[in-house]
Amino acid sequence: MLDGLYKPRAVAVIGASTKTLSIGYRVLENLRMHDFRGPIFPINPRERSVRSFRCYRSVLEVPDEIDLANICIPAKFVPKAVEECGEKGIKFVIIHSAGFREVGEKGQALENEVLETARRYGIRIYGPNSQGVMNSDPEVSLYANFTFTPMKPGNISILAQSGGVAELLNLNLERIGVGFRMYGSNGNASDISIDELLEYFGSDDETRVIMLYVESFQDPQRFVEVASAITPHKPILAIKSGTSEEGARAITSHTGALLDVDTSTDVIFEKAGVIRFHTQEDLVQAAVAFSRQPPPRGNTVTVVTNAGGPAIQATDQAMALDLGLTKLSGKTQQALRECLNPMSSVRNPVDTTATAGPDEFGPIMKILADDPDVHSLLLTLVTPFFVDNMGVAEQITGALEGCGKPVVATYMTNENWAHVIQKVRDAGIPVFDYPETAARVLAAMARYVAIRDRDPGEAETLEVDADAARKVLADAKPSGDGFLPAADVTRLLAAYSISLARSVRSTSGSGAAGAASDLRFPVVLKVDHEDVVHKTDEGGVVLDIPDAGALERAVAEMDTRFAGRSIAPAYVVQEFLTGGREVIMGLKDAAGAGTMIMIGTGGIYTEVLRDAQFRLAPLTRTDARSMIAALKGHSILAGTRGEPSVDMESLEDILLKLGQMAGDLPEIVEMDLNPVLAFAEPGRTAVVDARIRVRS
Amino acid sequence: MLDGLYKPRAVAVIGASTKTLSIGYRVLENLRMHDFRGPIFPINPRERSVRSFRCYRSVLEVPDEIDLANICIPAKFVPKAVEECGEKGIKFVIIHSAGFREVGEKGQALENEVLETARRYGIRIYGPNSQGVMNSDPEVSLYANFTFTPMKPGNISILAQSGGVAELLNLNLERIGVGFRMYGSNGNASDISIDELLEYFGSDDETRVIMLYVESFQDPQRFVEVASAITPHKPILAIKSGTSEEGARAITSHTGALLDVDTSTDVIFEKAGVIRFHTQEDLVQAAVAFSRQPPPRGNTVTVVTNAGGPAIQATDQAMALDLGLTKLSGKTQQALRECLNPMSSVRNPVDTTATAGPDEFGPIMKILADDPDVHSLLLTLVTPFFVDNMGVAEQITGALEGCGKPVVATYMTNENWAHVIQKVRDAGIPVFDYPETAARVLAAMARYVAIRDRDPGEAETLEVDADAARKVLADAKPSGDGFLPAADVTRLLAAYSISLARSVRSTSGSGAAGAASDLRFPVVLKVDHEDVVHKTDEGGVVLDIPDAGALERAVAEMDTRFAGRSIAPAYVVQEFLTGGREVIMGLKDAAGAGTMIMIGTGGIYTEVLRDAQFRLAPLTRTDARSMIAALKGHSILAGTRGEPSVDMESLEDILLKLGQMAGDLPEIVEMDLNPVLAFAEPGRTAVVDARIRVRS
Secondary structure, three states, X not given: OOHHHHOOOOEEEEOOOOOOOOHHHHHHHHHHHOOOOOOEEEEOOOOOEEOOEEOEOOHHHOOOOOOEEEEOOOHHHHHXXXXXXXXXXXXXEEEOOOOOHHHOHHXXXXXXXXXXXXXXXXXXXXXXXXXXXXXXXXXXXXXXXXXXXXXXXXXXXXXXXXXXXXXXXXXXXXXXXXXXXXXXXXXXXXXXXXXXXXXXXXXXXXXXXXXXXXXXXXXXXXXXXXXXHHOOOOOEEEEEOOOOOOOOOOOOOHHHHOOOXXXXXXXXXXXXXXXXXXXXXXXXXXXXXXXXXXXXXOOEEEEEEOOOHHXXXXXXXHHHXXXXXXXXXXXXXXXXXXXXXXXXXXXXXXXXXXXXXXHHHHHHHHHHHHXXXXXXXXXXXXXXXXXXXXXXXXXXXXHHOOOOOXXXXXXXXXXXXXXXXXXXXXXXXXXXXOHHHHHHHHHHHHHHHHHHOOOOOOOOXXXXXHHHHHXXXXXXXXXXXXEOOHHHHHHHXXXXXXXXXXXXXXXXXXXXXXXXXXXXXXXXXXXXXXXXXXXXXXXXEEEEEOOHHHHHHHHHHHHHHOOOOOOOOEEEEEXXXXXXXXXXXXXXXXXXXXXXXXXXXXXXXXHHHHOEEXXXXXXXXXXXXXXXXXXXXXXXXXXXXXXXXXOHHHHHHHHHHHXXXXXXXXXXXXXXXXXXXXXXXXXXXXXXXXXXEEOO | OOHHHHOOOOEEEEOOOOOOOOHHHHHHHHXXXXXXOOOEEEEOOOOOEEOOEEOEOOHHHOOXXXXXXXXXXXXXXXXXXXXXXXXXXXXXXXXXXXXXXXXXXXXXXXXXXXXXXXXXXXXXXXXXXXXXXXXXXXXXXXXXXXXXXXXXXXXXEEEEOOHHHHHHHHHHHHHXXXXXXXXXXXXXXXXXXXXXXXXXXXXXXXXXXXXXXXXXXXXXXXXXXXXXXXXXXXXXXXXXXXXXXXXXXXXXXXXXXXXXXXXHHHHHHHHHOOEEOOOHXXXXXXXXXXXXOOOOOOOEEEEEEOOOHHHHHHHHHHHHOOOXXXXXXXXXXXXXXXXXXXXXXXXXXXXXXXXXXXXHHHHHHHHHHHOOOOOOEEEEEEOOOOOOHHHHHHHHHHHHOOOOOOEEEEEEOOHHXXXXXXXXXXXXXXXXXXXXXXXXXXXXXXXXXXXXXXXXXXXXXXXXXXXXXXXXXXXXXXXXXXXXXXXXXXXXXXXXXXXXXXXXXXXXHHHHHHHHHHOOOOEEEEEEOOOOOOOOOOOOEEEEEOOHHHHHHHHHHHHHHOOOOOOOOEEEEEEOOOOOEEEEEEEEEOOOOOXXXXXXXXXXXXXXXXXXXXXXXXXXXXXXXXXXXXXXXXXXXXXXXXXXXXXXXXXHHHXXXXXXXXXXXXOEEEEEEEEEEEOOOOOOOEEOOEEEEEOO
8 A cells, every 4th residue: 555655644855955956945845835734844964944844854853753755865875864764664765866777787786775775674665766746635735746747636647657748648637727636657666666556546536537658567467457457447548658669570470570569568458458549638638538527338429519510520530430420319309300490400410500509509418418329429519609608508518417428528719708618617528629639539438438348258268188288398399499390389289179281291201202192182391490480481382282293293302402401301291271261370478468369360461461469368258259350351251252251169269279378388488370271161270380489 | 813802902791780799790890800901881771880880871882992792691682782792893792691502492593693693793702601701911901701710910821611610720720829821711612612712822922831621522623733733832731521421332343342432532632732631630730830840851850858758759659650760870979979968868869868958958959950861850848947948948949040940849848937938939839739749740741741742753655546445435335334244345455455364255155165275274264244243242253164074064054053034144264364463453433533543452352451542543654653562462562472573564554554544435434453463474464354334
């Protein structure tokens, strides 16, 4: 629990200063100006008082108990100050000072020293190199932070890995008159982590929405755990930056190539039910709506306008974001018609025309508020000079009060009508500058509801022989970069009852030709040599070999091609399957977040389409189904132009087994089943080629 | 020329009224309050004066010449008023009154009557049902409009098909302190069109940017003509609404299916060099930047920050929009390093750290302004309390003045530092609320430059026999819905030297089998019957027939399948080409904008990928090349994994020939070459199947 940090009864400011440009002055002044509800104790051996507060030489001299110390002194003095905090029994320390890990090795050593001291005394450290915390709760009113941004009570909490971004988010809330609840930007995060702060904000009853900005996950699994417990009750709206990094280049397989920097973030957020945004503006606007309006009960929007054009724009944007347009029933349309002039449109978007006044808006809002088909309302209004616009605002807010549906608005007007907008805002209806913004906000709300209410499905364990697979791994001799030999791949898949196309393997060319007599022609010939990773590129694959004679010739050619390698190549002859639909599947270690399972559209378009779905293991059958359904190429699998669907269950089964494998065989860092051929006939689905890489 | 409309020397207000809630009052009041530079003549037979202006019973009584009449009387009186305007010699009339075409037939008749009268006298009509016009030129100061939005001189002109949107755009400019030049929203557009207004704004020297909102194109070809003449000199920034319409459903072929409602707008804007936006906010923000900053000389951005996090966000957004990050030379980095503290980062993004003050910002801005690699600057700054932020702003604006590169900024600060932001804005540097906005604006500027400077290529006419094709069309007997029989399709393509896979056609099954002896097996058998449009779906295609016996059996089966039709089916036997890469090509009438030529990725992924490029005919080879290069599937054609490229020139040739066909054979409304197989060997490219629909 971080109550001592966010709800301290008394605070010390170590390094409180009279120099107005110092952090020690700023923190004290911020606490004072925002009227912190407990006592403030400045610590400075060289001053008698700062800002009329009596000064102490050390926290040890302070007569009262202190919950929180703010440290604002140069880095090298911090260890001693923390030691004294320990002796004093202080349990929370914010280190505002910089000069630690962020400046290199020496700073890192200092940070370690501080941490060690803190652990000794059971002190929790926030920072170092941190802006601080704020809690706008009027019972606390804690501004333990060195910025200038305002603190106004609200129910949005702000958590950001960058102080600059935290400030920006707060400033942009303020610009539209919205406050916040709690605020945190924890700098180097040496002890108290973003996850811990998130958990604390999640447990705060007054926090209705959490805005989160992350640059990197410290512990992705912990993040998923913490966030998953919060999102069913309150939305977490997040931005992850650094999406344009050009990392992850050296990845060898397809599964990896389809996985850009952003994917793992998406997978983590998906698992945790976090709503992702790509711009701060969208984040701020959605947060405002979530903080003031209830979530919708469905994903359609009803647009009401008195101005035509802007409603079209709102509708376009809503459709582009997969919101539906509510189909108003005949009854509702009739009821609206009775309230409105004949020039009005009573279909959605409802256009009252510019002449509609309070007498029209009151009843139509009531009709829409009462209609169960109406999930959310988007009002886009102008203020015609011949209309009682204040009366319209009063009627709208009155009729919609407590209707249980989200309502957002845009007013196109000028400052003469600011009081009208204020009236609407005071009723909790967010008013945005542009109709498209209102549509985007409603789309985000619908997205939250869809994620919150999704059915996770039941856990399901398919029968596999994990022990056999473990034995394969224990005995395997992977290549230098960790790839398993083909024979081991075959045995490992067999242990999980994942069918490979029938094949035989031989260490000599002539042997290959002979051994293939059991297979049905046509066949494929593939080289199997640890130096040859991209077999096709290196001439190590011959497809569609019609008969034994052709196979012998192909083997002879390949013998020539791969002659002179240190080890002679082995060969695999495999039945050539035709007519299946290609997918690619795999699993991949997700850098601390667990293991991601993947399915994508296969064939030559794999890289063009970049059509792949990733989920963190373990999977339920519902997960597996939704992954397949979310593929752009789903229609190809389901059958276009009268073709039958492929056997979807067999694909789901492989996904589930990959999920189990992720748990059973943590040594595997990457597996690539490419292609997998799926057929309409049940049970024919087969992996044609597979690669497995283990931790090396 | 519309000078009489936008720069009238004297104006009349017909229906000027003392009733403050009437349009007749509003227009007069707006003209008066904004201090129109010429005389205003109110026309109202029932008043002696309105707002102290002497009233006249009719324009005919006014002693002076009048250039522009504003009509604000009920619709039914408008024809007479226009008649009197004609007698008076007035050349421009704005009809603010509603009650015309928009209310149905009776209104349409009234509108026609007005137009006829106007034509008789050479009067140009603006409206009816129109908001009006504004011209902020201080020499004119014309507010002939009934809204309340402000008029502040600027160099952005606003043109919108919706009065509500025009107002919104203006209000949002005002909110950030930016004015406009000319303003038009012409209601029913019965005479003076959007295109004509656009042309006029284009010719206005003081207009530096045009903001355009269109709901539908009245005359797409004219629009392209007018806009194309403007965009090389000044940007047109546009929004087209109505993109979510669910029209265009009954389209039969692939070319059509790939063509959603939005595509024709994109094609039109592309041809005209118009920059398209999808939200009004993006439009407004970009317009502000274009109005104050020069276009960039290249498409990379240099980000400078004193705050870390926000720069990452700006960079992410810039990368997502295909802006590059300027690679700063070693020399520049060294020069920056000498000005900045050791904690700073001198790579792009340049991070000065929060302590940098005027002494650092002056020199580094000068270094970046002088570096030819730096195309545009994005500043994202906080205002640390210990820094002379006004000094920083002075140094920045001083160093960058006249640097010839676009500069945009975001300041994360609060109202205490409003004077700093104002200082930056006064220097013409737009300051946005969010770093992502700044990145989007620079991306739009780079997009404009890329379009403005694109090389259209030389016109090129390939040798074709258009007369032979015309004869084919003249003699053809298309099906009820306009499709040509297969034989005519073959002949028409032959006239344009577009190769079809070799085939023979026969009206009887046995004939087909016999005639096929000239072809090389394997072959394909296809039915040719006007009732059978989707041959594959209806069992009218058998692929990969290995020999004559199999062909005979296939024909026999098909005879059975299609027995009992009113006309017996014909058959086409065609060589079965394997190993080519599939594309789909075509042309399509673009509802008034001309003819669009298309190329897309073919095969089963056609509809999944929706990977198609459209351009308006005629095409240059440069156009054809850029269409192919812009395909997502381009890498497949160019050869992946060591495969050779297909013969691109042959694909370009077909595109050019389709372009010529669009001009030569306007009867063709749709052509679908699907698939076209392209091979690495020059000249082997062949159309496998083709459908042509003519105007029916």
